[in-house]
Amino acid sequence: MIGLETYRVSAQALADYEVTFSDDILDRASPELATCGNRTETRSRRRIAVLDESVNALYGTRIREYFEWHGLECQYVVLPPGEQHKVMETVLTVIAEFDRFGLDRRREPVISFGGGVLLDLVGVATSMYRRGVPHVRVPTTLLGQVDAAIGAKTGINHGAHKNRLGSFQQPAGVLLDRRFLASLDERHLRNGMAEIVKLAVVRDERLFELLEEHGELLIEERFQGSSPTGERVARQVLHRSVQGMLAELEPNLWERELDRLVDFGHSVGPALEMRADGELLHGETVAIDIALFTTVAASRGVLDDKAGRRILELLHRLALPTDHHLLDGDLLRRAMTDTVRHRDGRQRLPVPVGIGAATFLNDVSDEELRSALRHRRREAVPT
Numbered sequence: 001m002i003g004l005e006t007y008r009v010s011a012q013a014l015a016d017y018e019v020t021f022s023d024d025i026l027d028r029a030s031p032e033l034a035t036c037g038n039r040t041e042t043r044s045r046r047r048i049a050v051l052d053e054s055v056n057a058l059y060g061t062r063i064r065e066y067f068e069w070h071g072l073e074c075q076y077v078v079l080p081p082g083e084q085h086k087v088m089e090t091v092l093t094v095i096a097e098f099d100r101f102g103l104d105r106r107r108e109p110v111i112s113f114g115g116g117v118l119l120d121l122v123g124v125a126t127s128m129y130r131r132g133v134p135h136v137r138v139p140t141t142l143l144g145q146v147d148a149a150i151g152a153k154t155g156i157n158h159g160a161h162k163n164r165l166g167s168f169q170q171p172a173g174v175l176l177d178r179r180f181l182a183s184l185d186e187r188h189l190r191n192g193m194a195e196i197v198k199l200a201v202v203r204d205e206r207l208f209e210l211l212e213e214h215g216e217l218l219i220e221e222r223f224q225g226s227s228p229t230g231e232r233v234a235r236q237v238l239h240r241s242v243q244g245m246l247a248e249l250e251p252n253l254w255e256r257e258l259d260r261l262v263d264f265g266h267s268v269g270p271a272l273e274m275r276a277d278g279e280l281l282h283g284e285t286v287a288i289d290i291a292l293f294t295t296v297a298a299s300r301g302v303l304d305d306k307a308g309r310r311i312l313e314l315l316h317r318l319a320l321p322t323d324h325h326l327l328d329g330d331l332l333r334r335a336m337t338d339t340v341r342h343r344d345g346r347q348r349l350p351v352p353v354g355i356g357a358a359t360f361l362n363d364v365s366d367e368e369l370r371s372a373l374r375h376r377r378r379e380a381v382p383t
């Protein structure tokens with residue numbers, strides 16, 4: 001007690017989880033999937049697995065064979081793919097399945113197989129159910145592997161807003177297996193590349209160079225290492241991306257600090273993504289946002305023209321969009337209003353000051369943004 005009427009409660013939550021690269025998690029000889037997330041002494045042989053519909057079609061048989069071989073009794077829930085399903089209704093469907101299964105509180109990890117959409121929404125369900133049940137994440141998209149799966153954020157869209165509802169929930173474990181990327185279509189590979197470009201621009205010049213030199217090869221080989229160079233670079237790029245992302249996330253996992261470099265690409269992007277209503281993928285809006293704020297930085301002179309050009313050229317080379325017809329002055333203004341609220345009253349706009357280095361701006365006017373947009377359109381390479 002610190003006064004006559006006041007009791008202070010002070011407790012700390014420890015985040016402690018592992019992100020593990022594994023070469024073939026569905027190989028029955030790999031123990032990771034069978035053991036991941038079950039750290040309690042009273043181990044259970046039951047699991048509930050939530051699968052994206054496409055992942056189920058492609059890998060469902062192998063996943064079922066794996067759990068069966070390991071003597072785990074598993075219930076399967078298959079969810080339809082697509083950002084339009086990242087809503088509360090789907091979360092409640094998942095929760096109804098937990099009830100039907102009779103999910104124990106700690107010893108029966110929920111295991112998710114899918115991209116960022118599925119992981120985000122199952123994350124919401126697992127963080128709410130009994131106020132938190134363990135969740136093992138198995139990302140099957142590039143974007144999932146380098147970003148969505150490895151931090152502590154869960155989220156669903158609500159109203160007109162991206163990720164308006166969600167929670168911070170550390171995963172019980174994350175298993176990264178690039179073999180899943182073999183079946184990913186080219187657009188979704190490029191989409192994942194956008195989050196890698198984001199990270200490279202703000203903190204890792206070497207990663208940026210690797211993308212400049214080998215980005216197209218990586219996409220062509222779907223990160224499967226069909227050539228010796230492709231193999232070496234795929235491993236390097238995935239490891240540098242995950243390592244760099246975790247280095248940004250770990251010291252600020254609960255986002256007490258709102259100046260976040262990994263928000264680069266996400267200042268007006270989320271509003272554009274919602275407005276485009278399925279026409280643009282998440283990573284594509286990240287690319288458009290990167291292009292816009294690179295232009296802001298170059299126009300201000302905090303970024304030299306050569307570096308600015310390299311960033312835009314890399315986006316073009318990776319066939320990522322750098323503009324969209326729905327991006328206009330009105331959208332920019334409304335996006336910034338919401339972003340400032342999300343960042344607690346300040347803009348905190350990450351912008352590059354070189355390749356691999358960034359700063360935050362807090363005084364960008366609506367006119368400056370509109371002017372950057374006009375500038376981008378004048379410079380746009382006709383296709």
Ligand SMILES: NC(=O)c1ccc[n+]([C@@H]2O[C@H](COP(=O)([O-])OP(=O)(O)OC[C@H]3O[C@@H](n4cnc5c(N)ncnc54)[C@H](O)[C@@H]3O)[C@@H](O)[C@H]2O)c1
Pocket residue numbers: 052053054055058081082083086114115116117118120140141142143144147148149151152153154155163180181182183184185188191192282283
């Ligand atoms: N929580 C976070 O920190 C965080 C970070 C970044 C992005 N996100 C969220 O992630 C979402 C985007 O994730 P995404 O890009 O992975 O999209 P996604 O989950 O929609 O998956 C993309 C598509 O690929 C299909 N698919 C998945 N795995 C496949 C495979 N191995 N082979 C073939 N097809 C496969 C899916 O069915 C889907 O159609 C957005 O909602 C974004 O907000 C969250």
Ligand SMILES: O=C(CO)[C@@H](O)[C@H](O)[C@H](O)[C@H](O)COP(=O)(O)O
Pocket residue numbers: 147153155162163195262263264266270342
């Ligand atoms: O897209 C996401 C998370 O949703 C990440 O790629 C990104 O690094 C950041 O977490 C976002 O910039 C901020 O996300 P949010 O708080 O707006 O959901």
Ligand SMILES: [Co+2]
Pocket residue numbers: 147195266282286
């Ligand atoms: Co993102």
